[in-house]
Amino acid sequence: MTVKIEVVAGGIPHTKIMVAGLLASLVCLYLSYLNVYTNTEMFSFFGGLAVVAALLWGSHTVKVLCSYGIGTGVPSAGMIAFGSGVIGMLLATKFGIAAPIVALVLAAIIGLILGYLSNDVLNMKIPTMVKSLTELAIVGAFTLMGFAVLMTGSFTFANLTSGSVTLLGQVMPSYEVSFIGGSLIATAFMLGALAIQHPFNACLGPGWTQDRMLMLTAECGFLSMIVAAFMSFALVTSGAALISLIVALVGWGYTYTEYMKLGKRDAAAWLDLKPIPDVEGH
Amino acid sequence: MTAVAAKPAAGGAMNPTAMGVGFVLLIILLAICWVVAPVDSRLMMLYALIGMVVGGVLIGFGTHFVPVGGAPAAMGQAPGIATGVAMLAAGAGLAGLFGGAWAAEQGLVVAVVTGAVGGGLMMAITCMMVNFIYVFGMGIPAASGKVKVDPITGDTQPEYKSQGTEGHGLPFVSFVGGIIGGLLAGGGGTLIYLRLLDLYKATLPTMMKATESQIMPIAISAAGIFAVGMFLVNAVLTAYNITGTIEGPHDPKFKRWPRAIVASAVASALCGLVAILIVVM
Numbered sequence: 001m002t003v004k005i006e007v008v009a010g011g012i013p014h015t016k017i018m019v020a021g022l023l024a025s026l027v028c029l030y031l032s033y034l035n036v037y038t039n040t041e042m043f044s045f046f047g048g049l050a051v052v053a054a055l056l057w058g059s060h061t062v063k064v065l066c067s068y069g070i071g072t073g074v075p076s077a078g079m080i081a082f083g084s085g086v087i088g089m090l091l092a093t094k095f096g097i098a099a100p101i102v103a104l105v106l107a108a109i110i111g112l113i114l115g116y117l118s119n120d121v122l123n124m125k126i127p128t129m130v131k132s133l134t135e136l137a138i139v140g141a142f143t144l145m146g147f148a149v150l151m152t153g154s155f156t157f158a159n160l161t162s163g164s165v166t167l168l169g170q171v172m173p174s175y176e177v178s179f180i181g182g183s184l185i186a187t188a189f190m191l192g193a194l195a196i197q198h199p200f201n202a203c204l205g206p207g208w209t210q211d212r213m214l215m216l217t218a219e220c221g222f223l224s225m226i227v228a229a230f231m232s233f234a235l236v237t238s239g240a241a242l243i244s245l246i247v248a249l250v251g252w253g254y255t256y257t258e259y260m261k262l263g264k265r266d267a268a269a270w271l272d273l274k275p276i277p278d279v280e281g282h
Numbered sequence: 283m284t285a286v287a288a289k290p291a292a293g294g295a296m297n298p299t300a301m302g303v304g305f306v307l308l309i310i311l312l313a314i315c316w317v318v319a320p321v322d323s324r325l326m327m328l329y330a331l332i333g334m335v336v337g338g339v340l341i342g343f344g345t346h347f348v349p350v351g352g353a354p355a356a357m358g359q360a361p362g363i364a365t366g367v368a369m370l371a372a373g374a375g376l377a378g379l380f381g382g383a384w385a386a387e388q389g390l391v392v393a394v395v396t397g398a399v400g401g402g403l404m405m406a407i408t409c410m411m412v413n414f415i416y417v418f419g420m421g422i423p424a425a426s427g428k429v430k431v432d433p434i435t436g437d438t439q440p441e442y443k444s445q446g447t448e449g450h451g452l453p454f455v456s457f458v459g460g461i462i463g464g465l466l467a468g469g470g471g472t473l474i475y476l477r478l479l480d481l482y483k484a485t486l487p488t489m490m491k492a493t494e495s496q497i498m499p500i501a502i503s504a505a506g507i508f509a510v511g512m513f514l515v516n517a518v519l520t521a522y523n524i525t526g527t528i529e530g531p532h533d534p535k536f537k538r539w540p541r542a543i544v545a546s547a548v549a550s551a552l553c554g555l556v557a558i559l560i561v562v563m
Binding site for chain 1: 295296297299300301303304307352353365366367368369372490492496497499500503504506507508510511512513514515517518519521522523525526527541542544545548549552553556557559560563
């Protein structure tokens with residue numbers, strides 16, 4: 001028997017969020033291709049925006065999936081999303097400009113098979129399992145690809161595996177200074193996995209509201225983007241990295257204040273106290 | 283309906299049709315690997331994929347031994363380590379994987395054993411500290427709720443079990459189960475990593491037109507991230523199999539392992555195939 005703990009009452013329907021998230025992150029990933037046309041790296045920040053869009057969709061999918069009592073905790077959904085996403089994303093980068101589309105298809109196939117395995121072989125019998133795991137795999141792949149674009153300015157395998165170092169005025173090719181060779185992908189993996197599972201994990205319960213959770217997701221996404229933007233200083237030009245950093249900081253600042261407002265709106269009561277009150281004479 | 287009353291949906295029953303489909307999928311995936319691989323390196327790629335399937339199965343099977351308590355354990359209302367499978371697997375299994383990765387140059391056997399010892403050690407430390415906190419911090423004795431007598435020590439359990447709980451703390455059998463789980467999962471994760479690393483070391487230089495020492499960072503990093511991804515996929519699938527919590531090898535849920543073996547084998551073959559396709563395509 002399947003018991004659904006919470007129902008999605010009101011708010012934006014999941015299908016709408018899914019379509020919006022999918023389109024927004026695809027468009028943002030492709031907008032980063034302006035880097036190639038203009039021969040700069042100034043448009044890398046679109047990768048970060050793709051991350052935020054994909055995460056918004058993903059965290060709502062996590063909510064849909066985890067509303068059924070899957071019993072494994074919310075973080076496991078984030079982990080399987082990125083575990084399957086990274087595999088699809090890495091192969092997809094081999095396809096050049098088609099990479100985001102290939103990532104979408106590949107991750108969907110991987111997610112579909114994993115969903116079948118969980119639902120039928122492992123007998124989970126949860127109605128949205130197949131659909132949710134498919135969505136999560138795509139979200140994982142898009143998020144990682146977004147981070148790749150943000151840090152390197154490109155989503156092709158050749159550019160993700162090779163970089164250059166300047167030694168005594170000489171520019172030398174190096175495989176270590178790259179997204180994959182330098183294992184920045186591992187950091188991107190965890191930044192994304194934490195950002196996708198945290199919002200629902202933090203907001204779940206009887207007081208769950210959709211706008212608050214999605215705002216928290218955006219906040220987590222921009223927070224991850226700040227860290228990724230710092231790392232991008234190693235791989236893209238300082239100007240491009242600075243643009244990414246400013247976009248991330250502005251986005252984070254806005255979403256954080258908005259989230260605090262929503263948090264206060266949904267709280268039963270709150271008192272604006274100093275963190276540690278000064279107590280005298282004791 | 284409150285969250286407390288909502289029980290996980292999965293039952294203990296096997297689904298023979300789905301298991302059959304799983305086997306067929308596994309064969310198909312292995313066949314795809316055989317067909318798409320270049321003729322002169324077919325056997326190497328097939329061995330690599332089979333190694334990854336074995337590694338994935340070891341992770342899936344090993345996770346069944348680990349006493350995962352989840353949120354109830356954090357409140358002292360169920361036995362086990364008070365966190366979810368994904369976190370435990372990431373902690374213990376990846377510790378093993380990193381341990382094995384250090385020994386990668388010492389050969390397959392040494393590296394896999396090192397990985398297994400790393401995972402087992404991490405679980406042993408985790409289990410011991412968990413019991414320290416349970417006994418000295420929360421003041422509760424270790425008692426299993428699923429069996430009357432500890433299968434290893436023969437200690438009776440119900441006398442120590444608080445009313446209204448499913449047991450608490452980590453009984454000896456759970457402790458041993460945790461270490462066995464860490465050994466299997468750490469070894470399995472290392473096996474996946476080593477198979478991929480050997481494959482990438484052999485194929486990436488020609489693909490990227492560079493020397494082996496130049497592509498080593500990429501081979502190591504790509505093999506590592508794939509191993510982590512496959513590790514988490516297998517661990518979460520196993521978590522779904524045991525619906526989140528298990529006490530250890532004495533738990534009735536342990537009997538569900540055949541399902542997880544099939545699921546892990548297919549999932550590892552799928553992910554492994556994609557990882558191989560990177561150097562084939």
